[in-house]
Amino acid sequence: MSLATTLAPDSGAVPIPTAHRKRGARVCDACRAQRSRCSGETPSCARCQGLGIPCCYTLSIRQYRAEQRHRKRPGLTENDAVARSVHSIEVSSSLGCSQQIIRQHTDAYFEFIHPVPVYGFLHRADFLAQYSSGTVSTALLLAVCSVTSRFLSTAYQSAGQVRSWVELAETMVFQSLGKTSLASIQTLIILAMYRGHNN
Numbered sequence: 001m002s003l004a005t006t007l008a009p010d011s012g013a014v015p016i017p018t019a020h021r022k023r024g025a026r027v028c029d030a031c032r033a034q035r036s037r038c039s040g041e042t043p044s045c046a047r048c049q050g051l052g053i054p055c056c057y058t059l060s061i062r063q064y065r066a067e068q069r070h071r072k073r074p075g076l077t078e079n080d081a082v083a084r085s086v087h088s089i090e091v092s093s094s095l096g097c098s099q100q101i102i103r104q105h106t107d108a109y110f111e112f113i114h115p116v117p118v119y120g121f122l123h124r125a126d127f128l129a130q131y132s133s134g135t136v137s138t139a140l141l142l143a144v145c146s147v148t149s150r151f152l153s154t155a156y157q158s159a160g161q162v163r164s165w166v167e168l169a170e171t172m173v174f175q176s177l178g179k180t181s182l183a184s185i186q187t188l189i190i191l192a193m194y195r196g197h198n199n
Helices: 029-034 046-052 063-072 076-094 100-111 123-131 138-147 159-175 181-199
Strands: 002-007 015-020
Touching: 002 159, 029 046, 029 123, 100 138, 138 159, 138 181, 159 181
Parallel strands: none
Antiparallel strands: 002 015
């Protein structure tokens, strides 16, 4: 904890120490789940080392706060929560793989493709918050998973499965051409990248 000094008014410049709280830059998943203080050290924080448990940093503080803001939006009912969980199941079934693998694809997108200026239009924290809350566009998620398939192990997917993701995403976008959205445009740009690299 750092201490700063301030001067008391009308007291002849007597320093008064004031404490400033220092926030950690990162919080690991285990400490976040238990709402415990995290030292933020890598590869393992002090708490996880002491308990002998695996230490993993999935979200930065900014991403975590964006996700929490989306979860705590006013006016959400139990029906909304059910609809979001149904959406997540539909997305997983559309891709034919688990949510863990979908997350690997999204991480690969932001690691390998997002740094290229032309493809830096997706905001990581917002995209992950939408994915977590079940509001992300299914077509956009299919496009992201398709274009990142070459960066990941193909043990769980075939070229035919990736092609089916692309075709499904294209079908969804073309069916909604009358009501164009930002997500549709982003999907088309990513699909164009996939087609450019694979044709």
